[in-house]
Amino acid sequence: MEVVTIPILRRMAVCGGTHGNEMSGVYLVPELERQRKEKGDSIWPIPLTTVLSNPRAIKACTRYVDKDLNRCFTSDILSSPITESTPYEVRRAQELNTLLGPKATDDAIDIVCDLHNTTANMGLTIISYSHSNWICLHIFRYLQTLITTVPVRLVLLDIPISEAYSLESVGKYGISLEVGPQPQGVIRADIFNVMKEGVNGVLEWVRKFNSGQVIEGGSIEAFTVEKSIDFPRDPETKTVMVTIHPQLQDQDFCLLKPGDPMFLKFSGEVVKYEDDEQFHPLFINEAAYYEKGIAFHLAKKRTLTIPSIQAKKD
Known part of the structure; x- marks a missing residue:
């Protein structure tokens, strides 16, 4: 198999608190800073920038203050x-684009690893924008072998980089670590530890890659988001009129088939999935998505082949 050479990775950022009530990142970033003070920068394979992304929202323990920060990184908004x-x-x-970018330039930091929690049962989910972001896809493959306490999955958003709206898109190789379930404003030890293991795994992979060894390619499974489903709502007040059906709740990434229960009305009536096409639901009943008009996303599972890669040293 052909080996793709990629420039050695020189800088990485770990960002937490992009949403101020997603507490694993809010607490993990200061922990990384504590480790740096205690052991020095040499504990990391490359210079590491640690960022608490939305300090005002963190202080208020809210998702955001005025506007969802993780929807503010399109080229139009940044300019x-x-x-x-x-x-x-x-x-x-x-400000973050100045610190970590500028986006889509040679000066942008190599890896931006943005840390998120979800109230949905997503395990550890890697989110990336590109089907050819070989760095991100290989990191996902490595974390799948490293982490065994929760499922590790990959979600690909096929969006042009100029329209990519989340913080990790500022880096050359952006990667978002989404870990759940965890309530908003709450820190859970098991979820925190999965995120910590994920970040340490990314750093271990960077050390391995920068050593110059060939990292073998192969097949991976990825989920691509195709569309979103909202709750049935009152046409005048927009109030949600149902709950997620118990048989669907917490079944993220499982197959949703025609006739499967989807929603449960407060009267007890079941609303079934009626589309002829089968999908995998993601972010089921995510608390932050109520305001966005999303009960869950629907995705397709695909098999991708990624090449072997090797760091190209100067």
Whole structure:
């Protein structure tokens, strides 16, 4: 198999608190800073920047203050003029782009690893924007072999980098670690430890890659989001009129087939899935998605082949 050479990785950032009530990242970033003070920078394979992304939201323990920060990193928003009425998160996104980017330039940091929690039963989910981001896809493959306490899965968002809206898209090789289930504003030891193991695994993989050894390619499974389903809502008040059916709740990544229970009305009536096409539901009943009009995403499972890669040293 042909070996693809990729420039050696020189800088990495770990960001937490992009959503201020997703507590694993809020606590893991200071823990990484504590380790640096105690043991020095040499404990990391490359220089590591640690960032608490949304300090105002973290202080308030809310997802955001004015606007969802993790939707503020499109090229248009990052280049928009700042005025007195500019939302705080847009200002902060531009600050982070200056610190970690600029996005889509040679000066951007190599890896931005952004840390998130979900209230959905997603295990450890790697999210990336590109089917050819070989660094991210190989990291996913490595974490799948490393972490055994929860399922490790990959979600690919096929969006042009200029329209990519989340923080990790600022880096050359952006990667988001999504770990759940964990309630908003709460820290759970098991979920925190999975995230910590994930970040340590990324750093271990970087050390392995930068050593110059060939990292073998092969097949991986990925989920691509195709569409989203909202709750049935009152047409006037937009109030949610159902709950997720108990048979679907917590079944993220399982196959949803025609006729399967989907929602349960408060009267007890079951709303079934009626589409002819089968999908895998993701982020089922994610608390933060109620305001976005999403009960869950629907995805297709695909098999991808990734090449062997090797660091190209100077």
